[in-house]
Amino acid sequence: VTQGLPRPGAFRLAAGNEDEHLRRALAAFRGVRGPLLGPGHDCAVVDVGGGPVVVTTDVLVDGVHFDLATAGGAAAGGKALLVNLSDLAAAAAVPAAFEVGAVLPRGSAPDLGERIAEGLAAVAARYDCPCAGGDTNVGPGPLVLAVTVLGRPGPGGVVTRAGARPGDLLSVTGPLGGSRAGRHLAPVPRLREAAALASLGVPRAMMDLSDGLSRDLPRLCGASGVGAVIDAAAVPVHGDVYRCRDGRSPLEHALDDGEDFELLLAHAPLGEETRARLAAAGVRLFEIGRVTLPEQGLRLARGEDSVALLPRGYDHFA
């Protein structure tokens, strides 16, 4: 998820969308000293005196990011940490600890807090990312889980969304679409893949796909000041899309569904040795397109033809 809050509640403006709200709210911080790497990427980087600290926040709300009644507290807690770890993976950073802020709905099950803690603890143990602390309150609204993860730059340094160059290839780490059939609750943060890629110097720009390729690709291209063309035939479609019978094509699902939490990266063509090392590390890359000049915009190619790639992915303010 793009770092950078708080966005105005301008979701009622006709022209408003999530990215525009972000841009407007950030105007309030003009003239205030900024961090080392500020809003607009998957993680920020701040100077806390002893070296750069990578930090990222995601806020999850019952009814938007999970359905508490069917998923349960443990899955909600687990997802709240996993999606933040996915942001850390996008920066090729290494998790160090997390904080959690929670608002429990008044009148919820007496053990909700414990279930959430169990879900958080299981993920914390799996990714060696201890809970530092946090704060819980009770409120009249739905369950809210706000997790902030701190990490350190990986051996290859912090990877951002900026840095893609015309001629680069675009790849993703796994098939896309249909995550709402269930796997969105337990995404696999691509920390291992990111570490392997970054240690080989592969990613020039990288992000995780949370709102769908069609909405997230423009963010990477915007940050890098480039265009892109996606080869429709090359986009790997997840089998889950066939569990979503809503009349949309498999490709539409893969482009627009969101919550894939796969990495999207721009990179130079890979040499034989790099390919071999990635394969040895168990990293799969699906080449889906290439980076173009900015004036070429964002295109979706089908054979010889191409159409504009429109952002139909998830907009939290729509």
Next chain:
Amino acid sequence: VTQGLPRPGAFRLAAGNEDEHLRRALAAFRGVRGPLLGPGHDCAVVDVGGGPVVVTTDVLVDGVHFDLATAGGAAAGGKALLVNLSDLAAAAAVPAAFEVGAVLPRGSAPDLGERIAEGLAAVAARYDCPCAGGDTNVGPGPLVLAVTVLGRPGPGGVVTRAGARPGDLLSVTGPLGGSRAGRHLAPVPRLREAAALASLGVPRAMMDLSDGLSRDLPRLCGASGVGAVIDAAAVPVHGDVYRCRDGRSPLEHALDDGEDFELLLAHAPLGEETRARLAAAGVRLFEIGRVTLPEQGLRLARGEDSVALLPRGYDHFA
């Protein structure tokens, strides 16, 4: 605010209270690697590779911590950052950057996000604590603001709630009570005072008073494994208590109201030179009691008599 989430939603349990919920939820993390300083203090300390990072989170909810309709978005945003800076002051730490997670209520004013950002930016500039980033969503509930502040240990190191010894004096940095008359919206984080105190090695244990002296003192004493006696006549009463006409005495307001955001600290008796230096730094200390043996519990003394000091301060789960 005590670090350590998520607490179970066990607020409906007869015996339940905020601290007990915290203890239960933390059980889920048994066996998971912990941070350098974990839950139970105002801040946690984590190892992010390049040196210790101090971190703290507070979650604020409309209708609990502020009234958005009367206070406005800027005040809400400002308070969300100020109360976290107060937690950093309690640890005598230095702010470095913050993250903010927000859930805006569906249908709120189009400029709510910008107003919140303005409030945050004003406080960020005042305390040189840049915004690193964050995440905003829209939900059906009230406004939620979850702020996490990162900082570095001050020159005197991190001060915790543990370390008070029998015989120590207990002091606060300002008068207490009546904050709900208005000043709770714009607390002054005692960062300057904490830095001066810690650089002179004064605080053996310290915390900020968010839930009221009668509820917070037991937390400091519990963390230190000590008892305490408070001299009722010595507790400085804020003038604001006289604006709260609800039949409770000024002392009750000072003990129980909460959201004072003054520092409570245990310290050895101060020498002349230390007193002079604190005065030169503009730090006022009000001695309100002393630390006793744990078996003496928590007492409120009125002249020769004393009664048990009961925790009547704010319980978010009550």
